[in-house]
Amino acid sequence: xxxxxxxxxxxxxxxxxxxxxxxxxxxxxxxxxxxxxxxxxxxxxxxxxxxxxxxxxxxxxxxxxxxxxxxxxxxxxxxxxxxxxxxxxxxxxx
Amino acid sequence: xxxxxxxxxxxxxxxxxxxxxxxxxxxxxxxxxxxxxxxxxxxxxxxxxxxxxxxxxxxxxxxxxxxxxxxxxxxxxxxxxxxxxxxxxxxxxxxxxxxxxxxxxxxxxxxxxxxxxxxxxxxxxxxxxxxxxxxxxxxxxxxxxxxxxxxxxxxxxxxxxxxxxxxxxxxxxxxxxxxxxxxxxxxxxxxxxxxxxxxxxxxx
Numbered sequence: 001x002x003x004x005x006x007x008x009x010x011x012x013x014x015x016x017x018x019x020x021x022x023x024x025x026x027x028x029x030x031x032x033x034x035x036x037x038x039x040x041x042x043x044x045x046x047x048x049x050x051x052x053x054x055x056x057x058x059x060x061x062x063x064x065x066x067x068x069x070x071x072x073x074x075x076x077x078x079x080x081x082x083x084x085x086x087x088x089x090x091x092x093x094x
Numbered sequence: 095x096x097x098x099x100x101x102x103x104x105x106x107x108x109x110x111x112x113x114x115x116x117x118x119x120x121x122x123x124x125x126x127x128x129x130x131x132x133x134x135x136x137x138x139x140x141x142x143x144x145x146x147x148x149x150x151x152x153x154x155x156x157x158x159x160x161x162x163x164x165x166x167x168x169x170x171x172x173x174x175x176x177x178x179x180x181x182x183x184x185x186x187x188x189x190x191x192x193x194x195x196x197x198x199x200x201x202x203x204x205x206x207x208x209x210x211x212x213x214x215x216x217x218x219x220x221x222x223x224x225x226x227x228x229x230x231x232x233x234x235x236x237x238x239x240x241x242x243x244x245x246x247x248x249x250x251x252x253x254x255x256x257x258x259x260x261x262x263x264x265x266x267x268x269x270x271x272x273x274x275x276x277x278x279x280x281x282x283x284x285x286x287x288x289x290x291x292x293x294x295x296x297x298x
Contacts, residue, residue, distance in 0.1 A: 025163065048291075061274075072116075
């Protein structure tokens with residue numbers, strides 16, 4: 001841990017993050033306009049994942065947190081991904 | 095002595111944030127369970143889920159997404175403001191966040207009351223007589239957006255408490271853990287909506 005100097009995010013960096021998030025939102029809304037079938041679910045979820053990662057890293061300040069918190073958060077997300085994958089394998093093999 | 099107290103304050107802030115993150119990760123699994131149920135039933139009743147999603151108003155959904163994203167920014171800015179010791183700016187930004195949250199809830203009210211007009215609410219006869227897939231879709235819709243709305247209301251309460259804490263000096267440029275953790279909670283509300291929005295409103 002760095003001694004005492006907590007990182008202060010600037011107002012402009014927050015504004016830039018918001019613009020990116022809004023752009024991604026309108027991208028996912030416009031993509032659903034095209035009939036891409038099952039593919040559109042994948043695209044919508046991929047865009048949502050990018051948005052979630054952007055919020056966690058920037059707004060939730062994880063970019064500047066300790067390695068311990070970073071590992072804990074990514075570990076739980078990997079755990080959740082495994083839960084989904086294993087559930088679907090179970091349904092596929094019934 | 096003073097270096098000692100600064101050091102223990104840092105530890106307090108680190109552990110306080112760690113505790114908040116552990117709580118947020120349990121929240122992830124609370125909603126994650128519902129997302130899993132949604133994913134499984136969507137795979138089984140994909141046509142009914144399409145039909146259900148078409149009933150929802152994508153415009154209101156998009157508008158609410160914008161409200162929550164902007165409110166996430168204002169709450170992050172409020173933390174920057176308090177770190178820079180700009181109390182009034184921080185209070186103003188929290189108020190903007192509260193107004194955006196209020197607009198979100200207003201939209202939710204209109205959306206739900208529109209469904210109630212058609213006697214579409216949990217436990218209603220109309221809902222019970224729907225085909226099984228659509229019954230599951232609307233059940234999940236009310237459960238997920240309802241649970242999310244409860245989180246919005248809790249977040250609004252926490253934000254309002256922070257305004258008073260800034261005013262009486264409990265939250266300041268030196269001690270702002272309370273505001274930081276409230277911010278983390280508010281961002282979680284935003285994160286959940288980021289996934290709910292495409293799954294419920296966009297996939298048609």
